[in-house]
Amino acid sequence: MKPSSIREALKKQLETINGLRAYDTMPDLPQPPCAVVGQLDFTFDLNNSRGLDQANLDVYVLVQRFSERTAQDNLDKYLSGSGNYSIKAAIESDLTLDGSCNTLRVTSAEAGTYLSGDVEYLSYRYRLTIWGQGE
Secondary structure (H helix, E strand, O other), X not given: OOHHHHHHXXXXXXXXXXXXXXXXXXXXXXXXXXXXXXXXXXEEEEEOOOOEEEEEEEXXXXXXOOOHHHHHHHHXXXXXXXXXXXXXXXXXXXXXXXXXXXXXXXXXXXXEEEEEOOEEEEEEEEEEEXXXXXX
């Protein structure tokens, strides 16, 4: 699995959500609403001789805090397990990420905040597990 290919493919899938910007690297100044694809943590050699690796990855979805109610309502629409704004559905629409891995799974979403510079955003952190052949 090549990390840059995985991040690029995830960005492409997230961009299918209308009105959502997507970044495949951590931006200095994100422009919400947006999804930020994080770095990959690898576990090598789950199967002998580079047969299978596992990666864990976070995708952050950020919205601005105009008001707490509006921000939370805007953020919540991405949390659905299906539908046009579903982060999970967009990511899992191609389980091989255009051939970059064998399969993946969105395992959880955690509410929180994301700090960039002096700006705090409301966020969900989506946790992904990705499996693929080692290089």
